[in-house]
Amino acid sequence: MDHQSHPEEPLQSSKSDSTEASDTVQEAVSCHTEGSDGKHVRKSHHSQEMKGNLVSRLNRVEGQIRGIKGLIEKDTYCDDVLTQIAAAQSALNSVGKLLLEGHMKSCIVERIQAGEHEVVDELLVTMRKLMK
Secondary structure: OOOOOOOOOOOOOOOHHHHHHHHHOOOOOOOEEEOOOOOEEEOOOOOHHHHHHHHHHHHHHHHHHHHHHHHHHOOOOHHHHHHHHHHHHHHHHHHHHHHHHHHHHHHHHHHHHOOOOOHHHHHHHHHHHHOO
């Protein structure tokens, strides 16, 4: 995947990625478990398909970042580098949206059903961070 030779072509995922992301969200088995010391340790339990999808997307983002570094090292025109940065940010945001959707459909629902309504405040803090 040599995107460095064509900086005018963004390294973005296709528009269907967001639709594809929704289709691959799997419910988590549990959003927290009890640790060996008796304390609750929050953990996600994504399906292997979901983990694979997330890792694949993150690998692509990692490649995009390496490509951007290469563009900088080759003194590529700034506008072309900025376009690639925007594409990498978009791809990373796609990963965040996928995780957030899964989190809301599993962990948040589960904790609300368990009477842990403070999870809504936790979710709001997380969403504020994502929207910066």
